Amino acid sequence: MDRRQKxxxxxxxxxxxxxxxxxxxxxxxxxxxxxxxDIGRSTFYTHFETKDELLRALCTEIFxxxxxxxxxxxxxxxxxxxxxALDSEITHILYHLQDSRRYIKGILSxxxxxxxxxxxxxxxxxxFEGALSEKTSEIPREYLLNHMVCDFAETVRWWMxxxxxxxxxxxxxxxxxxxSR
Amino acid sequence: MDRRQKxxxxxxxxxxxxxxxxxxxxxxxxxxxxxxxDIGRSTFYTHFETKDELLRALCTEIFxxxxxxxxxxxxxxxxxxxxxALDSEITHILYHLQDSRRYIKGILSxxxxxxxxxxxxxxxxxxFEGALSEKTSEIPREYLLNHMVCDFAETVRWWMxxxxxxxxxxxxxxxxxxxSR
DNA sequence: TCGCTAATGAATATTCTGTTCGTTTCCGAT
DNA sequence: ATCGGAAACGAACAGAATATTCATTAGCGA
Numbered sequence: 001m002d003r004r005q006k007x008x009x010x011x012x013x014x015x016x017x018x019x020x021x022x023x024x025x026x027x028x029x030x031x032x033x034x035x036x037x038d039i040g041r042s043t044f045y046t047h048f049e050t051k052d053e054l055l056r057a058l059c060t061e062i063f064x065x066x067x068x069x070x071x072x073x074x075x076x077x078x079x080x081x082x083x084x085a086l087d088s089e090i091t092h093i094l095y096h097l098q099d100s101r102r103y104i105k106g107i108l109s110x111x112x113x114x115x116x117x118x119x120x121x122x123x124x125x126x127x128f129e130g131a132l133s134e135k136t137s138e139i140p141r142e143y144l145l146n147h148m149v150c151d152f153a154e155t156v157r158w159w160m161x162x163x164x165x166x167x168x169x170x171x172x173x174x175x176x177x178x179x180s181r
Numbered sequence: 182m183d184r185r186q187k188x189x190x191x192x193x194x195x196x197x198x199x200x201x202x203x204x205x206x207x208x209x210x211x212x213x214x215x216x217x218x219d220i221g222r223s224t225f226y227t228h229f230e231t232k233d234e235l236l237r238a239l240c241t242e243i244f245x246x247x248x249x250x251x252x253x254x255x256x257x258x259x260x261x262x263x264x265x266a267l268d269s270e271i272t273h274i275l276y277h278l279q280d281s282r283r284y285i286k287g288i289l290s291x292x293x294x295x296x297x298x299x300x301x302x303x304x305x306x307x308x309f310e311g312a313l314s315e316k317t318s319e320i321p322r323e324y325l326l327n328h329m330v331c332d333f334a335e336t337v338r339w340w341m342x343x344x345x346x347x348x349x350x351x352x353x354x355x356x357x358x359x360x361s362r
Numbered sequence: 363t364c365g366c367t368a369a370t371g372a373a374t375a376t377t378c379t380g381t382t383c384g385t386t387t388c389c390g391a392t
Numbered sequence: 393a394t395c396g397g398a399a400a401c402g403a404a405c406a407g408a409a410t411a412t413t414c415a416t417t418a419g420c421g422a
Binding site for chain 1: 292293294295296319320321323324325327328331332335336339343354357358359
C-alpha cells in the first residue's frame, strides 16, 4: 500500500481519537477531523464515505488487534470441559484491551459507544458460543448467550471507566458472577 | 399550564412516537416531526431546543411512568430477605415496558438507544441498591451493582427485539442467571 | 371583555455534508 | 534519474437540515 495512504489513514485515526477524548461523537464535525488531521477535505472523502464509516473502520482495527490470535484457533475452543481455558482467554483479551485503553475510553464516552459495543458483542458472540454448556436448561440458550456477551461487554465498559483493577481480577469478577450454571 | 402548551407537547410526543414506530431516530428530521404533529416550525423550537432534547424529554416521561409507583415506596424495599418481592417488582416493570414496546423499539434501534439505556440504568440503580446483600464478598459491591443493572437493562433490550416471552418468564430468566450470590 | 401568551409560517441565516475538478506533489517501478 | 500514475490538495459549489426572526393571528383565563 502506498506510503501516503497509510500516513493519511493513521493521521485521521489519531485525530479522531484525540477529538473523541475531548467531545462527544455527534458533536465532532468532519471538518474538525480534517483540520485536526491536517489533510485536505477531498482526501478525507476518498478514504471514508462518512463519519460513521470512519468509526466503523476504527472499531474494526481495534478488534482485529484484540481478537487476532484468539479467533483463528476457534475450533480448538471447548471451554465446557477445561476449567481454566476460558479464564486465561478472557484475561488475555483484557490485556489487549488495556493496551488500546486510550482509544477506547473516548469512543465509549459518547453515543459512539453504541456502535463500539455492537461490534464488540459480535466478536464475543463467536467467542462464547463454545462456552455454553450443551445440556438444555429451562433458560433459552439464546438468552444465556446474550446474557454472557452483554455481561462481559458491560464489564469491560465498567473497567474502562474505572481503571483500578488488573485483568486477572476483572476476569475473576466476571466468571464468578456469570457462569457456573 | 396553558392548555395550548399541553396540547402542543402532547402532539409532538405522539408524532414522535408514531414516527419512531416506522423509522429509526437518526433518520427522523425535525421537519417530519413538525409535519406529523401538524404544528408550526417555530412552535417546535419554543418547546424543544433540539431533537435530542425532545428524546430526553420523552425518555423522562416514559420512565416516570414505568417507575412511578415503584420508586416512591423505595424505603420499604428490602429484597435481601423476602424472596418474591423483587420478582414481582420486576415483572411489574416489564408489564409497563411492554405497553410502550412499539416506540421503545424505534428508540433502541439506533444511537438514541444509548441515551435511553443510560436513563434506564439510572433508575435501575436506585431500584437495585437495596437488592444487594450486605455481606461484603470478594467481588466489589460497585461491580455487582453495575452487573445487575446492566444485566437487567440488556435483558430488556433483548426482550424488546424478541417478543416471544411473557414478563413472568423474562423476570425468571433474569433472576435465575443473575442473583443468588 | 381585554390583556397576555402561544401558535403560526414564510423568509432567512447558518451550519454541515458530500462532490467536483484542475493542479500539485510524491511514490515506486524500471 | 526518470517518468507515468496515483494520491493529496483545496477552493468552489450544491444540497440538506437546522435554527432564528418577526409580524400576524388565535386562544386562554382572569
